[in-house]
Amino acid sequence: MSTQTGPALDTPSRGHALVPGPRGLPLLGNLPQFAKNPLAFFELLRGHGDMVRWRFGRNRCVFLADPDCIGELLTETERSFDQPRLGVAFRAVMGNGIIVARGGDWRRKRSLVQPSVRPKQVKSYAATMAASAVELADSWSDGERVDVKREMAALTQKIAVRTIFGVDTPADSEAMGRAMDVAQMEIGKEFAGIGALLPDWVPTPGRARIRKAAAVIDAEVGRVVARHRDGEEERPDLLSRLLTAVDESGTRLSDEEIRDEAVTLYIGGHETTSSTLVWAWYLLARSPRVREALAEELERVLGDREPGFEDYARLTYTQAVVKETLRLYPTIWLITGVAKEGARVGGLPIPEGTRVWTSQWSTHRDARWFPEPEEFRPERWDAERGDAIAEYAWFPFGGGPRVCIGTRFAMVEAVLVLAVLARRFDLDVDPGEVGPVPSLTLQPDRDVLATVRAR
Numbered sequence: 382m383s384t385q386t387g388p389a390l391d392t393p394s395r396g397h398a399l400v401p402g403p404r405g406l407p408l409l410g411n412l413p414q415f416a417k418n419p420l421a422f423f424e425l426l427r428g429h430g431d432m433v434r435w436r437f438g439r440n441r442c443v444f445l446a447d448p449d450c451i452g453e454l455l456t457e458t459e460r461s462f463d464q465p466r467l468g469v470a471f472r473a474v475m476g477n478g479i480i481v482a483r484g485g486d487w488r489r490k491r492s493l494v495q496p497s498v499r500p501k502q503v504k505s506y507a508a509t510m511a512a513s514a515v516e517l518a519d520s521w522s523d524g525e526r527v528d529v530k531r532e533m534a535a536l537t538q539k540i541a542v543r544t545i546f547g548v549d550t551p552a553d554s555e556a557m558g559r560a561m562d563v564a565q566m567e568i569g570k571e572f573a574g575i576g577a578l579l580p581d582w583v584p585t586p587g588r589a590r591i592r593k594a595a596a597v598i599d600a601e602v603g604r605v606v607a608r609h610r611d612g613e614e615e616r617p618d619l620l621s622r623l624l625t626a627v628d629e630s631g632t633r634l635s636d637e638e639i640r641d642e643a644v645t646l647y648i649g650g651h652e653t654t655s656s657t658l659v660w661a662w663y664l665l666a667r668s669p670r671v672r673e674a675l676a677e678e679l680e681r682v683l684g685d686r687e688p689g690f691e692d693y694a695r696l697t698y699t700q701a702v703v704k705e706t707l708r709l710y711p712t713i714w715l716i717t718g719v720a721k722e723g724a725r726v727g728g729l730p731i732p733e734g735t736r737v738w739t740s741q742w743s744t745h746r747d748a749r750w751f752p753e754p755e756e757f758r759p760e761r762w763d764a765e766r767g768d769a770i771a772e773y774a775w776f777p778f779g780g781g782p783r784v785c786i787g788t789r790f791a792m793v794e795a796v797l798v799l800a801v802l803a804r805r806f807d808l809d810v811d812p813g814e815v816g817p818v819p820s821l822t823l824q825p826d827r828d829v830l831a832t833v834r835a836r
Contacts (some may be wrong), residue, residue, distance in 0.1 A: 397450065397727030399443065402426050402435035410436025419819050420714065423740040427747065432727055443731060445739040448750065450727045452773040454718060454737055455781035459484070461725070462718030465736060469581050469588050470571040471821075473595040474564045475648075476641030479786070487783075493626040493634055494642050495786050497619045503789050506544040507690035510794045513540045514801035515687055521806060523835035529808060530829050533658040534558065534651075540794060541651035545643065546605045547618030560597035561652065567591040569820025602643050606636070619646055648821070649787040653712040654794050656822050659829055660710035661702060661799060664757045666810035666831065671759060672803075675702055676836065679804040688800040693793055696800055701759035703795045707777040709757060711741035712822045716779055741777055742823070750774035807834040 403425065405411040415422045415437065423444065426433045431447035445451050454462060464483050467475075475481060479490045496502070517536050521527070538558060567587050579585070609620055623642055627633050634642065665672045678698040682688075688696065717738045720731040731737060746754045750771050751761065761768040778785040785791070808831040816826040 397432055397447070397729060398430070399432045399434060399727075399729055400430040402429050402433040402444065405436050408439065410438050410440070412436075412438050420740070420742045420817060423715070423738075423743040424746070427743045432729070437736060440736050441732065441734070442736045442738060443726070445726065445737065446744060446747065447727070448744065448771045448773040451739045451744065451776065452780065453726050454739060455716070455773065455776065455779060455783070457724070458718055458781055458783050459487070461721055461723065462737060463721060465717055465719050468568070468571045470564070470568040470591040473591050474568065474598065474821075475645060476637065478638075478641035478645040480645055489628050490634075490638070490642065491786065493628055494623065494646075496626065497622040497646075498787050498790050500789060502619075502622075503793055504690045506790065507693070507793055507797060509543050510540050510797045511687055511689060511801055513543065514798045518802055518805050521833045523833060525833045527808070527831055527833055528828055529662050529810065529831050530655075530659050530825060533655045533662075536798065537651045537655040537658070537794070540654075540798075541647050543618075545619040545646050545650060547609070547621060556597050557601045560594040560601075561648070563590055563594040564598070565652070565820045565822065565824065567594070569818065598644060599640060602640050602647075606639055606643070619643075646787065649785065650790060650794070652822050654791050654798075656712045656824060657703065657706055657710075657791075657795050658798060659825055660823075661706040661795070662808045662831065663810050663815055663825070663829055664706055664709065665702070665803070666808060668757050671702065671757060672807060674698060674759070675799075675803055679800055683800065683804060687804075688797050690793065690797075692800070693796055696796055697764075698759060699796050699800050699803075700792070701762035703792065703799065704762050704775070705757060705759040708745045708751065708775055709755075710817060710823055711745055711777040713777060713779070713785075714742045714817075714819050714823045715740045716776075742817075742819075744774060744776070747774070805836060807836060808832070809834055 403411060403414065406413065411422070414425070426435060426444040427446040431445065432450060433444040433446070435442050435444060445454055458464075464481050464487075467481060472481070477486075479487065479494055482490050513536060516539075517532065567590055570587055571591075606620065606624070609624055620639075620643055623634060623639055625633075665675065675698060678696060682692060682695050693700075715738060717736060720733055720735040720737055722733045724731040724733070724735075724737075726737065745751065748754050751774070752768060760766070761770070773780060778788040778791070810829060810831040815829055818824045818826045
């Protein structure tokens with residue numbers, strides 16, 4: 382890793398100073414602390430300051446906790462920061478899709494993928510989102526016991542395959558679901574463990590499992606892509622739009638690129654929304670006041686009808702419930718980049734090759750930006766009477782040029798699904814704390830079981 386000459390790294394500028402973090406171990410640095418509990422470790426770093434030095438193995442790192450600095454990291458991506466080269470497990474599943482692509486390759490892919498999730502397209506998917514939720518609601522009965530994680534995963538998977546792949550199920554939806562579960566687990570293990578420091582060629586049981594899971598994902602996506610290519614009729618789904626998209630030179634995405642973007646969209650439309658809905662039900666069950674306020678809005682806005690896309694803007698409290706859920710349990714819980722030559726944050730130079738990190742989990746729970754940060758209080762998002770929330774104090778979808786392109790899709794899906802189900806039912810989640818597990822997304826650490834109560 383190269384070093385950079387210039388002003389001292391600890392020189393305060395614009396009120397910011399780069400301070401040392403907790404002492405690490407030789408060779409391993411702070412990796413053992415990080416691996417034990419990444420979320421707690423990021424909160425520990427936040428306690429040291431807004432710009433904190435630490436080491437991931439031998440890699441020099443800086444952690445950012447101040448929204449102004451976080452904004453610089455997010456908005457200067459591509460110009461001052463590169464995407465990091467992530468582990469074997471992550472690359473096996475995600476390939477070189479839009480999330481990890483760099484430079485011109487990223488710009489090309491974004492120009493091809495983004496039209497598929499523009500507001501006009503999301504509006505066309507809203508009816509499928511609501512209809513799928515209605516099917517689930519029709520299957521529930523008062524007093525029934527449900528596994529909330531399983532129910533939400535099955536629902537968002539159905540929505541994903543209908544909107545992304547244009548079919549009711551992939552070739553084998555159960556196999557796809559199991560493979561994604563393995564992927565989640567192995568990416569989390571590798572990222573927070575010693576596997577993050579091992580060369581790619583080192584074989585481990587976890588790497589064998591992830592390659593097997595990735596092969597299943599490849600096969601299932603490949604079958605659906607082949608079915609689309611063979612079909613003659615036009616389809617309104619995301620995959621069909623990817624297959625026909627062309628860049629400025631008239632070139633289409635390759636089969637490998639189609640696979641990578643389809644998997645990226647699938648995870649964004651299924652895994653992340655599923656987790657958000659599970660956490661929302663968990664929080665609602667623990668807050669009767671919020672649950673009643675939500676029910677009041679649904680009754681007032683919808684009456685006895687199901688929601689449509691036109692209701693999304695009117696369901697402001699439902700949106701606030703989703704936003705507050707994403708504050709407390711952000712599905713994507715960290716963002717990291719690698720400093721290029723000349724990178725600066727907070728007015729301070731960051732040596733080339735330094736890994737710069739920030740965590741939604743840590744910043745979203747900072748009392749400086751969110752009074753009573755542990756409280757589930759959707760009212761803080763009220764446009765007129767809510768809290769004054771600093772820009773980049775809340776960034777569940779990232780920000781800047783690399784903001785998640787599926788942000789609107791995810792928000793509309795979560796709001797419409799919650800509106801359909803919460804209008805008809807409460808879910809009385811079993812007592813007891815449910816903790817977060819940071820894997821590819823932020824997952825509950827145990828089954829979330831509940832009793833269905835008809836309203």
